[in-house]
Amino acid sequence: MQAMSTAPYTIGDLARQTGTKVELIRWYERDGTMPPPPRTEGGRRAYTQAHLDRLAFIRHARELGFPLDDVRALLHLSDDPDRPCDEADAIARQHLGAVRSRIARLQALEAELARMVDACGHGKVGACRVIQVLADHSHEHCLHPGHGGTGL
Amino acid sequence: MQAMSTAPYTIGDLARQTGTKVELIRWYERDGTMPPPPRTEGGRRAYTQAHLDRLAFIRHARELGFPLDDVRALLHLSDDPDRPCDEADAIARQHLGAVRSRIARLQALEAELARMVDACGHGKVGACRVIQVLADHSHEHCLHPGHGGTGL
DNA sequence: GTAGGACCTGTAGCGGCTAGAGGTGCAAGC
DNA sequence: GCTTGCACCTCTAGCCGCTACAGGTCCTAC
Known part of the structure; x- marks a missing residue:
């Protein structure tokens, strides 16, 4: 205005x-x-x-x-108002999916961390559940490794 | 074993x-x-x-x-089993808090994105809600800026 | 003895910025 | 006119937590 x-x-x-x-x-x-x-x-x-x-x-x-790549693609689309907006919609939907999967992973993490701190007996480190859980080898099942980076 | x-x-x-x-x-x-x-x-x-x-x-x-800083601190603590585990507990709790606030922010994001893609009329870019929402100036209120980085 | 792996060092890149050094332009006040 | 001081300029390097590659060395099995 x-x-x-x-x-x-x-x-x-x-x-x-x-x-x-x-x-x-x-x-x-x-x-x-x-x-x-x-x-x-x-x-x-x-x-x-x-x-x-x-x-x-x-x-x-x-x-x-x-991500900036998406931003550039969206800018490119917005420069051409006669094109159908399916592409913009697809970018947004894909991003929404990514956000949702991050939320899901973080919630699994949250549950695990909450279990961990709840189990802490506030004694000495030698008997600390927090440390024990971290040191525990047999914990491979908890979180899928993903392709690289913690992702969170 | x-x-x-x-x-x-x-x-x-x-x-x-x-x-x-x-x-x-x-x-x-x-x-x-x-x-x-x-x-x-x-x-x-x-x-x-x-x-x-x-x-x-x-x-x-x-x-x-x-974060690796926390990991190093936890390792340092675990090297000394006689210390009280409050410090380890504090690190874990703080991290849990960080995870929870990330979840909250991502959920706000999710809602906003969902609204955006729901509003898409699958017409042309010129009339696309996705593009309009992004271009809309008066949208400052949505997400607190934070200290730096998107954080998500 | 030779092929092919596993290992070595060093360097550069990712995303999305942030921060500093060291210099120049410009407008306002005296 | 001259100075002060800020806004701007370029260039470089750093953040996190890796990943990847280039170009070399060592070791083992055939």
């Missing part, structure tokens, strides 16, 4: 308006997620409203946990 | 027995999480049962999502 004019924003303006750190905006540019803006004579970045919108989009998608 | 002898294990033995990649074991050593084992004449690592136990402990704690 502001003026539609393409007033030149500084990088600091973008940072303030989107709650992003200046360094991060520059990083998105190096990264290719944000397009390089024109510069002033003095070499400073001069952004337009379109840049501001794009950054807001990126930050919002990131807050929703979309 | 194997022999208690300190038979020399190769790094590959440790990897097989704990389901860890060889590179990761070497990485734990550089990192200081695993102590450097003695070497054979040919310069290869020769591990003892104690090393194997320690690695199993580390991997188990990591599977439970403890």
Whole structure:
């Protein structure tokens, strides 16, 4: 609802308006997620409203946990409003699935940790269930190993 | 239940027995999480049962999502069985709290994403709720920004 | 004696930033 | 006009917890 004019924003303006750190905006540019803006004579970045919108989009998608690859794909889609939105929907659904599986894994973890701390008798380390559970070899069944990284 | 002898294990033995990649074991050593084992004449690592136990402990704690700093602290505690286990308990409880807050945040995320994909009319991108929600500026309230990183 | 594994070191990359050093531009106040 | 001081600039390195590769050495089995 502001003026539609393409007033030149500084990088600091973008940072303030989107709650992003200046360094991060520059990083998105190096990264290719944000397009390089024109510069002033003095070499400073001069952004337009379109840049501001794009950054807001990126930050919002990131807050929703979309990986940057997905964010770039969504941005690409949003640049072409005549395409069917099935692709955007698929990205979102896939991400939702990923979030749900993370929740499930974390809940299994939570249960295991809760059992562990409940069993702690507050005695000495030598008799501590927390330590024993961690040291216990025969615990392979608890959590599926996954492909790499803890994932959580 | 194997022999208690300190038979020399190769790094590959440790990897097989704990389901860890060889590179990761070497990485734990550089990192200081695993102590450097003695070497054979040919310069290869020769591990003892104690090393194997320690690695199993580390991997188990990591599977439970403890950060390596916590793992090192827990290992340090377990080396001294006469100390009270309150510290171990505190680490575990704190981690449990962290896991619970991650679950809560992910569940908020899940709800938001579910709303988003439910609203998708499978039309064109120009009218897509998924894209609109992401582009929507007035969405600041949804998720607290946190200190850094998406955290999820 | 030779083939092929298991092992060695060192380095660089992932994702998604964050933080610093060391320098330049620019606007406001005196 | 000159200074102060902030905002901006580039470049580099660090975070976590690995993973992977390159290019070499050792050891064992045939």
